Amino acid sequence: MSPPGSYQASALAASDIDAYLEAHQHKSLLRFITCGSVDDGKSTLIGRLLYDSKMIFEDQLAALEADSARIGTQGKNLDFALLVDGLAAEREQGITIDVAYRFFATEKRKFIVADTPGHEQYTRNMVTGASTAELAVILVDARLGVLTQTRRHSYLVHLLGIRNIVLAVNKLDLVNYDEARFNAIVGEYREFADRIGIGEFTAIPISGLQGDNITSRSERTPWYRGPTLIEHLETVPLATDADQARPFRMAVQWVNRPNQQFRGYAGLIAAGRIHPGDAVRVLPAGTTTTISRIVTMDGEPAEAVAGQSVTLCFTTDVDCSRGCVISAAADPPESADQFEATVVWMADEEMLPGRTYWLKLGTQTVTAQVQAPKYQVNVNTLEHLAARTLELNAIGVANISTDQPLVFEPYELSRDLGGFILIDKLSNATVAAGLLHFALRRAGNIHWQQLDVTRELHAKLKNQKPAVLWFTGLSGAGKSTIANLVEKQLARMNRHTFLLDGDNVRHGLNRDLGFSDADRVENIRRVGEVAKMMTDAGLIVITAFISPFRAERAMVRQMIAPGEFFEIHIDTTLAAAEARDVKGLYKKARAGQLKNFTGIDSPYEAPTAPEIRIDTSKLTPEQAAELIVSALIS
Amino acid sequence: MSLTHLQRLEAESIHIFREVVAETSKPVLLYSIGKDSAVMLQLARKAFYPAPLPFPLLHVDTTWKFRDMYALRDQVAALPGIQLLVYQNPDAKRRGINPFDHGSLHTDLWKTEGLKQALDQYGFDAAFGGARRDEEASRAKERIFSFRAANHRWDPKRQRPELWRIYNARKARGESIRVFPLSNWTELDVWQYIHLEKIPIVPLYMAAPRPTVRRDGLLLMVDDERFPLKAGETPELRSIRFRTLGCYPLTGAVESTATTVPEIIREMLLTTTSERQGRAIDRDQPASMEKKKQEGYF
Numbered sequence: 034m035s036p037p038g039s040y041q042a043s044a045l046a047a048s049d050i051d052a053y054l055e056a057h058q059h060k061s062l063l064r065f066i067t068c069g070s071v072d073d074g075k076s077t078l079i080g081r082l083l084y085d086s087k088m089i090f091e092d093q094l095a096a097l098e099a100d101s102a103r104i105g106t107q108g109k110n111l112d113f114a115l116l117v118d119g120l121a122a123e124r125e126q127g128i129t130i131d132v133a134y135r136f137f138a139t140e141k142r143k144f145i146v147a148d149t150p151g152h153e154q155y156t157r158n159m160v161t162g163a164s165t166a167e168l169a170v171i172l173v174d175a176r177l178g179v180l181t182q183t184r185r186h187s188y189l190v191h192l193l194g195i196r197n198i199v200l201a202v203n204k205l206d207l208v209n210y211d212e213a214r215f216n217a218i219v220g221e222y223r224e225f226a227d228r229i230g231i232g233e234f235t236a237i238p239i240s241g242l243q244g245d246n247i248t249s250r251s252e253r254t255p256w257y258r259g260p261t262l263i264e265h266l267e268t269v270p271l272a273t274d275a276d277q278a279r280p281f282r283m284a285v286q287w288v289n290r291p292n293q294q295f296r297g298y299a300g301l302i303a304a305g306r307i308h309p310g311d312a313v314r315v316l317p318a319g320t321t322t323t324i325s326r327i328v329t330m331d332g333e334p335a336e337a338v339a340g341q342s343v344t345l346c347f348t349t350d351v352d353c354s355r356g357c358v359i360s361a362a363a364d365p366p367e368s369a370d371q372f373e374a375t376v377v378w379m380a381d382e383e384m385l386p387g388r389t390y391w392l393k394l395g396t397q398t399v400t401a402q403v404q405a406p407k408y409q410v411n412v413n414t415l416e417h418l419a420a421r422t423l424e425l426n427a428i429g430v431a432n433i434s435t436d437q438p439l440v441f442e443p444y445e446l447s448r449d450l451g452g453f454i455l456i457d458k459l460s461n462a463t464v465a466a467g468l469l470h471f472a473l474r475r476a477g478n479i480h481w482q483q484l485d486v487t488r489e490l491h492a493k494l495k496n497q498k499p500a501v502l503w504f505t506g507l508s509g510a511g512k513s514t515i516a517n518l519v520e521k522q523l524a525r526m527n528r529h530t531f532l533l534d535g536d537n538v539r540h541g542l543n544r545d546l547g548f549s550d551a552d553r554v555e556n557i558r559r560v561g562e563v564a565k566m567m568t569d570a571g572l573i574v575i576t577a578f579i580s581p582f583r584a585e586r587a588m589v590r591q592m593i594a595p596g597e598f599f600e601i602h603i604d605t606t607l608a609a610a611e612a613r614d615v616k617g618l619y620k621k622a623r624a625g626q627l628k629n630f631t632g633i634d635s636p637y638e639a640p641t642a643p644e645i646r647i648d649t650s651k652l653t654p655e656q657a658a659e660l661i662v663s664a665l666i667s
Numbered sequence: 668m669s670l671t672h673l674q675r676l677e678a679e680s681i682h683i684f685r686e687v688v689a690e691t692s693k694p695v696l697l698y699s700i701g702k703d704s705a706v707m708l709q710l711a712r713k714a715f716y717p718a719p720l721p722f723p724l725l726h727v728d729t730t731w732k733f734r735d736m737y738a739l740r741d742q743v744a745a746l747p748g749i750q751l752l753v754y755q756n757p758d759a760k761r762r763g764i765n766p767f768d769h770g771s772l773h774t775d776l777w778k779t780e781g782l783k784q785a786l787d788q789y790g791f792d793a794a795f796g797g798a799r800r801d802e803e804a805s806r807a808k809e810r811i812f813s814f815r816a817a818n819h820r821w822d823p824k825r826q827r828p829e830l831w832r833i834y835n836a837r838k839a840r841g842e843s844i845r846v847f848p849l850s851n852w853t854e855l856d857v858w859q860y861i862h863l864e865k866i867p868i869v870p871l872y873m874a875a876p877r878p879t880v881r882r883d884g885l886l887l888m889v890d891d892e893r894f895p896l897k898a899g900e901t902p903e904l905r906s907i908r909f910r911t912l913g914c915y916p917l918t919g920a921v922e923s924t925a926t927t928v929p930e931i932i933r934e935m936l937l938t939t940t941s942e943r944q945g946r947a948i949d950r951d952q953p954a955s956m957e958k959k960k961q962e963g964y965f
Binding site: 050051053054057058059060061062131132133134135136138142143145148157160161164165271273274277286287289290291295297299300301328329330331338340341342344355379391393394395396448449452453454456461462463466 | 668669670671672673674675676677678679681682685686688689712713714715716717718719800801807808810825826827828829830831832833835837838839850851853855856859862863929930932933936
């Protein structure tokens with residue numbers, strides 16, 4: 034064991050600090066991910082990389098020596114795994130560790146390592162770690178060869194767009210540095226790699242424990258002629274350099290407008306290079322203009338490239354704000370509002386097809402709906418499975434539609450314009466990550482047919498203002514009873530109405546839907562669409578649905594024209610509704626014969642600010658109807 | 668042209684600053700006067716240039732910083748376009764809480780409580796902090812955007828996955844986020860950047876002869892007459908500097924002759940102890956950083 038002070042970098046620092054700084058200043062950066070379980074020797078390998086590049090100080094080393102002696106598994110030697118397994122205690126406390134990031138540097142490069150510990154939540158963690166990595170080190174135990182988890186890791190890093198894959202055949206010391214064993218594993222992996230579309234990979238025989246072929250070539254593998262792991266990491270071409278050769282793309286983060294004289298557009302260049310005088314197109318509008326200046330605090334450079342954060346100014350006044358994408362004028366990306374995408378579900382609560390989520394892609398945030406998945410991928414066998422929804426750690430392919438066009442590129446081309454997250458609108462949690470593959474032609478080809486008899490004319494003919502009276506409340510609260518009274522009273526006043534009743538709709542339009550959360554969401558979405566068409570026809574629509582989720586009621590509210598949606602909460606205690614139990618449903622639910630019954634084993638989310646709230650303990654159904662009608666007419 | 672690692676770190680930090688300003692309503696930069704704060708400030712100015720900083724700096728003051736630190740703070744506050752807020756916990760002030768008599772209560776009241784009070788008083792919904800993932804083993808897993816419930820509590824189960832360059836800054840009323848733009852910087856990167864960008868730092872980072880006493884294995888600097896000397900202690904002049912700056916005497920100095928940034932870097936590369944070693948705060952009890960974070964300290 035050599036003391037930390039003896040490394041080359043330090044030697045140079047000691048003798049000529051200016052030369053050292055000059056060299057260090059010009060290092061590039063490589064972010065990579067390590068895949069493998071504890072048994073593959075991943076922690077030992079990372080620990081060794083940190084140790085060999087002097088990222089461990091004496092006090093940490095002293096702790097490592099003490100721990101190695103106390104709980105280490107390597108006898109008198111240092112147990113490098115203890116350096117990075119320090120998070121175990123936190124795992125026991127229930128602290129979720131998605132990804133731990135480690136840092137080390139060699140003479141040529143600085144490295145950021147994404148380390149995804151543990152088996153639980155593996156998909157979610159690996160996807161997170163792989164999203165910022167451009168190289169993956171896949172560890173295989175030389176004794177065990179290519180395992181199910183090797184395939185899973187390879188599939189995930191390939192899915193996330195990592196094209197530099199290192200197959201590190203580890204623990205070679207335990208198979209006597211046997212060349213045939215190494216070749217057999219490489220052959221087996223080659224076959225699998227071909228199957229999932231991994232073209233090139235670099236196989237390196239190593240021993241993390243003994244240090245073979247990590248930083249220096251091992252004498253025990255004379256048959257191996259390739260680079261050591263560090264040599265490969267130091268010289269592999271950077272994907273970020275390749276980005277500079279693509280057409281220019283920059284998502285606008287923020288408009289810089291300190292005064293009337295200056296207006297600049299700030300962002301991080303995702304691809305290409307830019308110069309004053311370059312013609313650009315601002316999307317989604319498609320306006321063209323020319324770059325006048327590139328502004329930074331360090332002066333105005335003649336060129337800026339992918340990976341830099343800059344502020345761009347135009348020669349002309351064009352409409353451009355956060356969410357716009359500035360692109361090469363001659364080669365702009367597409368815009369669309371319907372896509373096929375791979376979705377990785379990351380939340381405990383399952384995906385609800387039809388529910389609206391926030392979709393954030395670069396600096397664009399829109400409302401999106403995910404359709405029921407076309408299929409789910411079994412990450413162990415790569416089989417496609419039928420699925421109605423996606424649960425935590427599930428990966429599926431589904432169509433996605435958005436309420437506004439998104440400027441995008443296929444994920445395979447651009448992580449910045451093809452990768453997105455989904456955000457739950459109520460909890461604000463990040464519930465999924467997604468990769469856009471292509472736009473569905475439908476979006477471009479179905480145009481809205483302009484009709485001469487407009488919704489205004491429909492309403493005028495009926496001499497009324499269209500509206501949706503949306504009743505919500507527990508089963509047995511009295512929604513249908515009161516809704517019926519309201520419709521009768523409006524009919525007497527010569528108003529044109531239509532009542533959509535929950536039970537009735539389920540006999541026809543929605544008879545294919547059950548009572549799972551996903552089906553409930555779709556039930557409400559369809560009713561919302563029908564109600565919207567009826568308001569276009571000039572009708573006053575009355576709906577009586579439990580509609581237990583806030584998110585769906587908010588979704589319908591958004592569909593309907595402003596001022597035309599009245600949320601009416603028929604507010605009854607569960608005890609009162611259950612005591613009434615007109616249809617005998619509560620009894621069945623309590624007996625376990627009815628699943629997903631609202632109030633019993635499925636939640637009811639009461640409205641926080643309904644237009645009208647009816648307290649059934651204070652009003653008779655007639656009084657309630659009276660109150661609703663007068664509120665509508667006034 | 669291949670970007671250097673510092674150029675890429677700089678671009679990432681600037682991107683983070685801009686995302687927060689675009690997506691939150693009232694951000695603030697927590698300015699602790701140390702070298703990490705100095706780098707953060709430089710990056711923030713670059714992010715919004717030529718506009719002035721779109722948020723104020725907040726110094727949660729313990730009244731127990733070194734005199735040199737207050738001097739630099741006031742210099743920074745005088746820069747054009749910089750608004751500096753200073754907050755001192757009135758309760759700690761009233762009770763005369765100090766590091767000599769009150770131990771970890773000093774940090775709790777002045778810093779942890781002071782920070783919460785200041786954020787509440789001004790209604791900030793996002794606060795930039797200078798923490799880095801390389802500082803300590805348990806920080807390696809930290810998010811760049813760290814969510815805090817309405818009472819500032821850090822709930823490990825509610826932290827969000829961070830993919831690509833996409834940060835989810837959405838939150839309910841009363842909730843806030845702490846944002847760490849230097850997450851991916853190492854101590855060496857910070858020093859290298861200070862050197863390249865010629866960023867002004869507190870002179871205490873550079874070696875000079877200073878009055879010191881040795882106590883409990885730490886080398887403490889006697890900065891002013893408030894330092895209570897124990898029986899038999901006489902301040903001795905030693906050539907010292909600080910690797911991290913906090914409250915004296917919680918921060919220990921190291922003997923050094925490094926008087927320029929390159930010399931500091933050389934010393935750092937040849938040194939064999941990690942940066943936080945000089946901080947008494949980490950050694951109070953096992954996993955103490957983790958506990959302090961749950962309570963609302965950075």
